[in-house]
Amino acid sequence: MEVRIKKIDRKILKRAIEIALDGIEKGGGPFGAVIAKNGKIISESNNEVVNSTDPTAHAEILAIRRACTLLGTHNLTGYDLYASCEPCPMCLGAVYWSGISRVFYASGRGDAAKAGFGDELFYEELSISPEQRRIVFCRINDVDGNEVFKLWERYEKRIRY
Amino acid sequence: MEVRIKKIDRKILKRAIEIALDGIEKGGGPFGAVIAKNGKIISESNNEVVNSTDPTAHAEILAIRRACTLLGTHNLTGYDLYASCEPCPMCLGAVYWSGISRVFYASGRGDAAKAGFGDELFYEELSISPEQRRIVFCRINDVDGNEVFKLWERYEKRIRY
Numbered sequence: 001m002e003v004r005i006k007k008i009d010r011k012i013l014k015r016a017i018e019i020a021l022d023g024i025e026k027g028g029g030p031f032g033a034v035i036a037k038n039g040k041i042i043s044e045s046n047n048e049v050v051n052s053t054d055p056t057a058h059a060e061i062l063a064i065r066r067a068c069t070l071l072g073t074h075n076l077t078g079y080d081l082y083a084s085c086e087p088c089p090m091c092l093g094a095v096y097w098s099g100i101s102r103v104f105y106a107s108g109r110g111d112a113a114k115a116g117f118g119d120e121l122f123y124e125e126l127s128i129s130p131e132q133r134r135i136v137f138c139r140i141n142d143v144d145g146n147e148v149f150k151l152w153e154r155y156e157k158r159i160r161y
Numbered sequence: 162m163e164v165r166i167k168k169i170d171r172k173i174l175k176r177a178i179e180i181a182l183d184g185i186e187k188g189g190g191p192f193g194a195v196i197a198k199n200g201k202i203i204s205e206s207n208n209e210v211v212n213s214t215d216p217t218a219h220a221e222i223l224a225i226r227r228a229c230t231l232l233g234t235h236n237l238t239g240y241d242l243y244a245s246c247e248p249c250p251m252c253l254g255a256v257y258w259s260g261i262s263r264v265f266y267a268s269g270r271g272d273a274a275k276a277g278f279g280d281e282l283f284y285e286e287l288s289i290s291p292e293q294r295r296i297v298f299c300r301i302n303d304v305d306g307n308e309v310f311k312l313w314e315r316y317e318k319r320i321r322y
Contacts, residue, residue: 003297003299005299005301009301010301010303010304013301013304014304017304017306017308017309020306020309021308021309021312024309024312024313024316024319025316027318027320029313029322030309030310030312030313031309032309049235049258049322050235050320050322052235053229053230053232053233053234053235054226054229054230054235055225055229055235055236055237055255055258055259055260055322056217056222056225056226056255056258056259057235058258061217064216064217065215065217068214068215068216069214069215071214072214073214074210074211074213074214074215074216074218075216076216084306084309085306085309086291086300088254088258089250089251089253089254089257089287090250090251090252090253090254090255090257090258091251091254092250092251092254092286092287093249093250093251093252093253093254093283093287094216094217094251095296096250096251096279096283096286096296097210097216097217097219097249097251097279097283098216098217099216100296101296101297102296102297102298102299103296103297103298103299104299104300104301105298105299105300105301105306106300106301106304106305106306106307107306107307107309107310108300111306111307111310112310114310115310115313115314116321118257118258122254122257122258123287125253125257126250126253126254126284126287126288127287127288130247135256135257135261135262135263135264136164136262136263136264137263137264137266138164138166138263138264138265138266139247139265139266139267139269140166140170140171140174140265140266140267142171143171143174143175143178143267144267145178145181145245145246145266145267145268145272146267146268146272147178147182148178148181148182148185148191148192148193148245148246148268149191149268149272149273149275149276151182151185151191152185152190152191152276153276155185155186157188158185159188159211160277161190161210161211161216
């Protein structure tokens with residue numbers, strides 16, 4: 001898809017990089033992210049995995065969570081994510097679940113790999129079948145999980161997301 | 162990889178399903194997760210996306226975060242995840258980042274798709290190149306993100322994760 005990159009997109013992406021740089025000296029990993037709409041910044045975060053002992057505390061996840069808290073919704077359709085580096089599979093999943101419309105980034109997964117991060121490997125692992133992965137993925141066939149979806153379908157107050 | 166499934170694995174997986182069922186009536190999505198080690202449960206969670214207006218509040222993410230808070234570490238190597246349904250790409254990414262050793266699950270991504278969830282589609286989207294995806298993914302080539310990784314490599318107090 002052809003994307004028209006505006007001056008403001010470059011400016012906000014540079015802000016994400018600035019956050020990543022500042023974050024390193026605060027003990028964070030080398031990543032920064034910003035959520036914006038029509039060029040207006042809603043939330044920002046650096047990576048806080050080590051400081052918060054939370055493996056999910058990537059810059060993108062935290063920026064998404066902060067934007068959702070501020071806006072009072074789990075849906076960010078129409079919002080853009082700016083990330084200093086291409087989002088990892090976890091953050092990409094969060095982008096899809098949040099409904100974010102556009103993602104702009106500077107470095108790529110290969111650059112992250114050279115700096116010692118697993119992003120590229122994790123993309124490969126996600127693309128193969130569960131049985132082939134390095135981590136054990138085991139479906140227990142004689143335990144039936146589908147009663148959960150049956151109750152969900154019957155539950156009239158359910159809110160789809 | 163051949164996995165020996167023990168009686169305790171089935172028991173904990175059934176607990177994850179029970180959490181998912183209870184979660185529906187608390188306003189959560191139809192998913193439950195448990196973190197355990199050697200059959201001992203460390204943390205549990207249902208899906209809280211809608212109630213907490215947080216698109217990342219999947220059962221697996223919350224169970225991982227809780228276990229890490231309780232244990233005071235971002236690293237869950239040696240721990241197992243039991244999920245009522247095959248983890249989505251976001252949660253799978255969290256599994257890799259956390260270092261979890263084994264994942265057991267009951268329903269599959271196809272079952273989640275039939276119940277109206279995007280897991281299967283998101284797996285497809287993650288496997289293709291950023292330019293081909295439904296959401297706009299745009300690398301801005303003339304903004305250099307690599308100064309972040311250069312600072313990271315020079316930063317002596319960095320903690321790799």
